[in-house]
Amino acid sequence: MENIRENAILFAMDYGPRLIGAIIVLLVGLQLIAWFVKWMKRTLEKREFDPSLKPFLTSLVSTLLRVLLVISVMSMVGIAMTSFVAILAAAGLAIGLALSGTLQNFAGGVIILIIKPFKVGDFITAQGYSGTVIEIQIFNTVLKTPQNVIIIIPNGGLATGSLTNFSVLPTRRADWSFGIAYGDSYDKAKQVLLKLLEEDERVLKDPAPFIALGELGDSSVNITVRAWANSADFWGMFFDMNEKVYKAFAKEGINIPFPQMDVHLHKTE
Numbered sequence: 001m002e003n004i005r006e007n008a009i010l011f012a013m014d015y016g017p018r019l020i021g022a023i024i025v026l027l028v029g030l031q032l033i034a035w036f037v038k039w040m041k042r043t044l045e046k047r048e049f050d051p052s053l054k055p056f057l058t059s060l061v062s063t064l065l066r067v068l069l070v071i072s073v074m075s076m077v078g079i080a081m082t083s084f085v086a087i088l089a090a091a092g093l094a095i096g097l098a099l100s101g102t103l104q105n106f107a108g109g110v111i112i113l114i115i116k117p118f119k120v121g122d123f124i125t126a127q128g129y130s131g132t133v134i135e136i137q138i139f140n141t142v143l144k145t146p147q148n149v150i151i152i153i154p155n156g157g158l159a160t161g162s163l164t165n166f167s168v169l170p171t172r173r174a175d176w177s178f179g180i181a182y183g184d185s186y187d188k189a190k191q192v193l194l195k196l197l198e199e200d201e202r203v204l205k206d207p208a209p210f211i212a213l214g215e216l217g218d219s220s221v222n223i224t225v226r227a228w229a230n231s232a233d234f235w236g237m238f239f240d241m242n243e244k245v246y247k248a249f250a251k252e253g254i255n256i257p258f259p260q261m262d263v264h265l266h267k268t269e
Contacts, residue, residue: 022076029069037062059138105139108159122167127153172234174227178245179220181255189254196244202233220257
């Protein structure tokens with residue numbers, strides 16, 4: 001018992017100051033890292049840095065600094081770093097195999113920030129979801145849908161899969177197909193449609209709107225209408241035109257037919 005007590009005293013005298021110092025360094029280091037990350041965010045905002053890179057860079061820097069801090073604290077306690085590095089390498093290989101999807105998402109995030117298929121503020125459709133990009137993180141990209149729902153998509157799939165970006169080009173083309181009844185005047189319907197397009201200031205003059213007889217359907221004569229608008233005005237113009245056409249056709253006596261089928265019965269004896 002005497003030997004155990006003496007060894008405990010010697011251990012406490014030897015490692016006690018190191019452990020206390022390591023704990024102090026750890027706490028102070030975490031506070032300094034938090035302060036540095038906040039300062040970094042403010043600096044990037046003042047310099048109008050690319051919004052797509054802000055969360056990615058701050059998260060990456062914060063993670064790296066925390067890892068370096070933990071390694072420094074462990075060396076202060078007296079853990080042999082050569083052995084620790086060997087163990088860390090072996091563990092890193094095992095973790096890397098187990099977290100291959102996570103590493104793929106990290107690589108995808110890097111690719112997205114380098115190639116920039118989209119940026120914060122763009123409206124995209126990818127992986128079966130549509131929404132406005134509000135943040136590009138290390139492993140995920142965050143979308144906000146028009147229904148005000150947050151969608152988190154892994155970067156790996158975004159970097160390798162198909163993606164539609166509706167915000168890259170300044171203009172978009174809207175396509176409609178309006179059906180009129182057989183026997184109604186196609187020329188009259190065309191004039192009504194042309195007038196509605198000319199009266200809408202959101203419809204661009206160049207390229208000019210396009211109207212043509214698109215199809216002789218089973219129950220209707222389908223008129224194809226195409227018009228260009230600025231991307232910001234697209235949906236407003238699209239939905240308003242549907243309403244205007246419905247009211248204008250009714251006012252002008254142009255019928256919008258619905259699918260119907262004629263059944264003929266033949267009596268056999």
